[in-house]
Amino acid sequence: MSMQTKIYLVILGMWAANYLPRMLPMVVLSKLKIPQPVIWWLGFVPAAVLGAILAPSILMPDKTLLISWHNNYLVAAVPALLVAVKTRSLVWTLLAGMLAMALLQY
Amino acid sequence: MSRATFLAGAKKSIPIMLGYTPLGLAFGVVAREQGLAVWQAALMSLTAFSGSGQFIAVGMLGAGFGVSAILLTTFLVNLRYLLFSASMAPHVGKLSTLAQSIVAFGITDETFTLNMSGFDRQAADRDFILGVNICPHLSWIINSALGAAVGSMIPDINRYGVNFALPAMFIALLVMQIKDRITLAVAVISGLISTGIALLTTNGSHIIAATVIAATIGVILCQCRQKSTS
Numbered sequence: 001m002s003m004q005t006k007i008y009l010v011i012l013g014m015w016a017a018n019y020l021p022r023m024l025p026m027v028v029l030s031k032l033k034i035p036q037p038v039i040w041w042l043g044f045v046p047a048a049v050l051g052a053i054l055a056p057s058i059l060m061p062d063k064t065l066l067i068s069w070h071n072n073y074l075v076a077a078v079p080a081l082l083v084a085v086k087t088r089s090l091v092w093t094l095l096a097g098m099l100a101m102a103l104l105q106y
Numbered sequence: 107m108s109r110a111t112f113l114a115g116a117k118k119s120i121p122i123m124l125g126y127t128p129l130g131l132a133f134g135v136v137a138r139e140q141g142l143a144v145w146q147a148a149l150m151s152l153t154a155f156s157g158s159g160q161f162i163a164v165g166m167l168g169a170g171f172g173v174s175a176i177l178l179t180t181f182l183v184n185l186r187y188l189l190f191s192a193s194m195a196p197h198v199g200k201l202s203t204l205a206q207s208i209v210a211f212g213i214t215d216e217t218f219t220l221n222m223s224g225f226d227r228q229a230a231d232r233d234f235i236l237g238v239n240i241c242p243h244l245s246w247i248i249n250s251a252l253g254a255a256v257g258s259m260i261p262d263i264n265r266y267g268v269n270f271a272l273p274a275m276f277i278a279l280l281v282m283q284i285k286d287r288i289t290l291a292v293a294v295i296s297g298l299i300s301t302g303i304a305l306l307t308t309n310g311s312h313i314i315a316a317t318v319i320a321a322t323i324g325v326i327l328c329q330c331r332q333k334s335t336s
Contacts, residue, residue: 011146011150011154014154014163017154017180022191025191026209027203029191034196042192044289047289048292048316048321049190050293052300053313054297056304060305091124098128098266098274
């Protein structure tokens with residue numbers, strides 16, 4: 001298979017692999033009456049999934065656990081977290097985090 | 107179609123559009139490095155609209171993985187979309203099935219969080235959700251193309267902190283989600299479980315496993331609180 005064919009197959013497949021899980025649960029579940037514990041459970045999903053993505057990405061940036069001043073990701077997370085709590089703003093948090101990371105790598 | 111409502115949603119999404127700028131540029135740079143043409147990078151951003159999925163896909167393409175392995179990994183990493191979609195379901199019951207299938211296309215970590223935070227105050231509105239979803243998507247596509255076009259001219263783009271754009275965005279989104287102590291506990295527990303599993307496995311299953319366990323613990327905590335107050 002040529003590289004070009006592969007690229008097009010991946011682009012096409014990515015559409016299906018990313019769209020179907022976004023669409024099917026919404027279309028099906030919105031037609032049903034959902035019990036309270038399930039609503040609670042679904043309400044916790046965003047915080048849980050964000051915690052699950054975030055923690056490994058800053059605690060083990062090179063796939064091994066690194067809790068140390070030498071871990072730039074962990075150190076840059078501190079100002080980003082403070083700014084996020086203070087401003088609740090995506091943009092300021094992004095700027096604070098990227099600036100901290102740029103300085104740490106300087 | 108209400109233009110005012112659409113624009114209100116679009117205005118709300120400006121921080122996400124700005125947030126997607128460095129991410130889209132970074133994706134464009136990486137995609138170009140791995141052999142995609144400018145418009146192929148843009149096309150993937152149009153069809154997939156998934157930062158983590160696309161970074162993984164082009165990385166695996168460059169490393170020579172097969173199509174099915176690439177798609178399966180992307181699907182696993184993006185299994186959280188199932189949960190996002192299901193979480194939105196109770197709020198969009200009034201929308202037609204067609205409208206639901208269209209707004210579902212624009213679900214990302216960021217647009218989902220923003221839309222959900224709005225559902226606390228007012229009922230889900232098709233045009234508002236479209237405004238929230240479409241503008242970041244356009245920003246994502248345009249910046250992917252720009253990154254692919256000019257990125258190869260900027261040496262060592264990570265020097266400017268671009269490698270921390272994704273974690274910083276997740277930090278902000280997580281903080282916006284923390285409404286009470288149980289939610290905070292769920293996020294912390296999920297992070298710890300996820301890190302633990304990620305240390306033991308390499309297949310990307312840690313995100314979905316930690317999410318399911320931590321959200322279940324949250325429900326148990328809710329039920330305990332309800333019993334103690336009643």
